[in-house]
Structure formats: structure tokens, C-alpha cells
Amino acid sequence: MVAVSDEDWMERCLALAEQAWGRTTPNPLVGAVVVNDGLAVGEGFHPKAGAPHAEAFALRAAGDLARGATLYVNLEPCNHHGRTPPCTEAIVAAGLQRVVIGMVDPNPIVSGRGLERLRTAGIEVSVGVLSDRCERLNEAFSHFMRTGRPFGVLKYAMTLDGKTATRTGHSFWISGQAARARTHRLRAFADAVIVGGNTVRLDDPQLTVRLAEGRNPLRVVLSRTLALPAEARLWLDQTPSPTLVFTGAQGDPQMRSHLERLGVEVQVLDELTPAAVLEKLASYPCVSVLWECGGTLAWSALTDGSVQKVICFVAPCLVGGAQAYTPVAGEGFAKMHAAMRLERVHAEPVGEDWMWSGYLQFNPRN
Ligand SMILES: Nc1nc(O)c(N)c(N[C@@H]2O[C@H](COP(=O)(O)O)[C@@H](O)[C@H]2O)n1
Numbered sequence: 152m153v154a155v156s157d158e159d160w161m162e163r164c165l166a167l168a169e170q171a172w173g174r175t176t177p178n179p180l181v182g183a184v185v186v187n188d189g190l191a192v193g194e195g196f197h198p199k200a201g202a203p204h205a206e207a208f209a210l211r212a213a214g215d216l217a218r219g220a221t222l223y224v225n226l227e228p229c230n231h232h233g234r235t236p237p238c239t240e241a242i243v244a245a246g247l248q249r250v251v252i253g254m255v256d257p258n259p260i261v262s263g264r265g266l267e268r269l270r271t272a273g274i275e276v277s278v279g280v281l282s283d284r285c286e287r288l289n290e291a292f293s294h295f296m297r298t299g300r301p302f303g304v305l306k307y308a309m310t311l312d313g314k315t316a317t318r319t320g321h322s323f324w325i326s327g328q329a330a331r332a333r334t335h336r337l338r339a340f341a342d343a344v345i346v347g348g349n350t351v352r353l354d355d356p357q358l359t360v361r362l363a364e365g366r367n368p369l370r371v372v373l374s375r376t377l378a379l380p381a382e383a384r385l386w387l388d389q390t391p392s393p394t395l396v397f398t399g400a401q402g403d404p405q406m407r408s409h410l411e412r413l414g415v416e417v418q419v420l421d422e423l424t425p426a427a428v429l430e431k432l433a434s435y436p437c438v439s440v441l442w443e444c445g446g447t448l449a450w451s452a453l454t455d456g457s458v459q460k461v462i463c464f465v466a467p468c469l470v471g472g473a474q475a476y477t478p479v480a481g482e483g484f485a486k487m488h489a490a491m492r493l494e495r496v497h498a499e500p501v502g503e504d505w506m507w508s509g510y511l512q513f514n515p516r517n
């Protein structure tokens with residue numbers, strides 16, 4: 152690879168890190184490159200939690216050529232004994248001259264200590280190369296580290312007249328193949344995909360990754376009453392990944408027994424709210440969740456701080472009808488000035504559709 156600037160090498164780190172997309176939970180996505188005399192002499196990425204860190208792979212590949220070289224890595228090297236030894240010690244021992252870092256590690260047991268250790272050893276350290284891209288790649292990890300709660304992404308597809316189904320509830324398919332493949336890539340990253348009982352009744356979804364590379368997420372259903380179909384693909388086929396149902400005290404006991412007989416775990420919460428569900432999922436650990444639910448649950452998740460990012464696919468078609476199927480329903484606001492506004496908004500074409508994404512403005516849980 153011909154690369155000349157720090158940014159180019161950091162770009163390579165990001166590409167390496169992405170090779171473990173969806174496989175590192177609860178750890179971040181990290182890639183590293185050792186560059187000696189303008190040439191990459193060692194590369195690596197963190198493949199999964201418990202495995203060596205990206206820096207360890209890159210240093211191992213570089214061997215003696217690491218001496219006097221520069222290490223590029225998108226996250227601050229760790230300086231703690233976790234499941235693996237501290238990368239800072241390996242970097243010092245390998246005799247690197249310079250370390251270029253994309254972002255400081257938000258993990259409080261690392262944050263800043265890795266930089267300090269390297270500088271104390273006389274290594275030149277530069278921080279913040281392609282920092283926006285590095286932060287975005289590990290936005291879920293950063294949120295989880297800061298708040299202890301999973302990063303929530305609300306994803307939906309709608310027609311140009313703002314509907315998520317026709318007046319009869321038919322919704323296959325709103326968006327085209329490319330947008331659906333993009334959704335599957337989001338699923339491959341999320342630790343859990345969450346829907347409500349209505350979505351199970353209406354769509355009988357599988358919530359698996361079929362149009363992209365990657366592993367299947369935990370499949371989660373929220374249902375206050377457990378008024379659910381006895382036969383649904385989420386319970387009849389649990390080979391792709393387990394299904395977990397959350398209900399409240401008024402959940403139908405017969406349906407609960409039926410689901411449990413099929414091997415579905417049912418958890419009863421005193422208060423069935425999106426925030427309470429995320430609190431439970433945090434301990435799995437789920438670092439990120441994808442809300443693929445209908446409008447009523449989407450409203451609850453948005454208003455109780457369980458969504459940090461919104462991704463909306465807009466399909467160039469119109470279906471008319473009343474307001475039955477809208478992406479966000481619930482009580483709604485009375486005045487426009489109360490609207491939840493997104494920041495860092497981005498729009499791009501995906502096949503014949505457009506994908507809009509943005510982040511919810513400050514909320515104590517964001
Ligand atoms: N810089 C860096 N490179 C990697 O490849 C990493 N996986 C990390 N992770 C940091 O270390 C923590 C995990 O440590 P163990 O794998 O359990 O030893 C993780 O929370 C990050 O802070 N960092």
C-alpha cells in the first residue's frame with residue numbers, strides 16, 4: 152500500500168478495525184499499523200474480546216522492524232492488565248519512536264494513562280488524527296463507557312409520504328435491496344435488535360443478517376400483555392440466535408409458558424419501559440441496540456432517552472391512507488418548538504432510496 156500522510160495510515164487502521172465489525176463486544180473496533188521508512192511492516196486488528204489487541208498483532212507482525220518505527224492506531228493504547236497485558240509496555244519494549252493515535256480511550260481505566268506512559272518513555276505521541284472518523288467508528292463503545300447503557304439506534308424505512316406500511320399494514324418492501332442490505336449490516340453490528348409485539352404480529356420478522364456479512368444479534372421483543380402469535384419465526388426458529396421476550400406483570404401466563412416451552416427466555420419487569428429493558432441488556436453485555444420497532448414503541452424509546460441515533464431510509468414512493476402507520480407515533484408534541492432535533496445530520500443515496508442519519512441533541516442519557 153502506498154500511503155504518505157498520517158491521515159492515510161489512520162485510514163488504513165480504520166479499514167483494519169472494521170474487519171471485526173460486530174464481533175468485538177464489549178470491546179472497541181481497533182486497527183493498528185507499524186510503519187518503518189514509509190512502509191507498512193506490520194498490521195493487525197482486534198478480532199474479539201479476550202483476544203490480543205490490535206497493537207499486539209501489528210507489533211508481532213513487524214518483529215525487529217518495529218524498532219525506530221511509527222505505530223498508527225485508532226484508539227489510545229491500553230495501559231492496564233485486563234484480559235490481555237498492557238499494549239503500552241509492548242510498544243516501549245519494541246522500541247517505537249512515534250505513536251499516532253486517533254482518539255483517547257473513553258474507558259476510565261485507560262483514558263489518558265496510555266498516552267502518559269508512552270510520553271514518559273520518551274516516545275513522541277500525536278493524538279487526534281482523523282478524530283471524527285475514529286470517534287464515529289466507536290461511538291457505541293464510547294457511549295457505553297460514559298453511561299453504562301447501550302447505544303440506541305432507531306432505524307426505520309418510510310415512504311415519501313411518511314408511512315411505514317400501506318393502510319392494510321402491508322410493508323414488504325418499502326425500501327430497495329441496497330437499503331435492506333444496509334439494515335442487515337446494522338444488525339450485524341448491534342448486540343440486540345428490538346421490536347414490539349405489534350411488529351411480530353404484523354411482519355413476522357426474522358431479524359437476522361442475511362443480506363450482509365456478519366453474525367446474528369440477540370432478538371428482543373417487548374410485549375406488555377404477551378398478546379402474541381403462538382407461531383412466529385422468532386420463536387419457531389431460534390437457530391440463528393436466541394429470542395428474548397420482556398413483559399410486565401400483566402403478561403399472559405399461558406403465552407409465557409408456551410414461549411418458555413419453545414425455549415424462549417421470558418423476563419418479567421416491574422415496569423416495562425425501554426430504559427428498563429436497556430438496563431437489563433447492559434449486563435449481557437449489549438453495547439449497542441437497534442430499535443426496529445413500530446411507531447408507539449419508537450416514541451417511548453425516543454422520549455425516555457433510549458435512542459441516541461436515528462437512521463431513516465426514505466423510499467421514493469407514496470401509499471396514501473390515514474396516519475395508522477407512521478415511524479414515530481405515541482402522544483406526540485403539541486408545538487413545533489418541542490420537536491426532537493437531530494444534529495450532525497447526514498444524507499446519502501443508497502440504491503434508489505435515501506438514508507438520513509443524525510444524533511439526538513443533548514439528553515442527560517446521551
Ligand atoms: N488500544 C486498544 N486496542 C485494542 O485492540 C483494544 N481492544 C483496546 N481495548 C481497550 O482495552 C479494554 C479491554 O481490555 P481487555 O481486552 O479486556 O484486556 C477495552 O475496554 C478498551 O479500553 N484498546
Ligand SMILES: [Zn+2]
Nearest residue numbers: 204228229238
Ligand atoms: Zn491494549
